[in-house]
Amino acid sequence: MSDDESFAAAYREHYWAVSRYVARRLDGRSSDVEEVVAEVFTVAWRRRNDLPATPLPWLYGVARHCLANAVRGYGRRRRLLDRIGNDESAHGKHIVQGPDAGSPADWVHEALARLAPSDQEVLRLTAWEELGVDEIAVALGCGSRAAAMRLHRARRRLAAEIDGLRISVAAGPATLRRDTPKEDGHG
Structure with missing residues (x-):
């Protein structure tokens, strides 16, 4: 061909x-x-x-x-x-409702938006595009081991953000104020 x-x-x-x-x-x-x-x-x-x-x-x-x-x-x-x-x-700037205010998808999207763009991308390639680690490696232009590590770290950071939203809502008012997503994704 x-x-x-x-x-x-x-x-x-x-x-x-x-x-x-x-x-x-x-x-x-x-x-x-x-x-x-x-x-x-x-x-x-x-x-x-x-x-x-x-x-x-x-x-x-x-x-x-x-x-x-x-x-x-x-x-x-x-x-x-x-x-x-x-x-x-x-x-x-916008006002974000806490996890109890909406469906789980709403606060998962909020937690995802708080991640660094690189973490968002590797998670989206997995969840939205349904790519495996080897395919993610091709899309990101890296090796399979690096792609697997990026995915592992991004999942860990997403879980931490979701837990942070839960804690914030349980401890304080039901409305959180957020300016912009974290740039480094390590917070």
């Missing part, structure tokens, strides 16, 4: 999986999703001779990089709006 045929097959077979991967990370903003997915497949087309036999984890890795570029662009726009002072949502 030629490189062009391999690309066409990968596109047909994995377009929707890549679209779902991107949409879950951009909260479904459809115009942004389409833009990022188009960039993923543009990169894949340019690098079609590098497509592996099982291209989906590789495409997820490309999508991670495209998402990072898009998020940096959104951040620049948000900082500009913040400097101008026209957008209250640019300040990144």
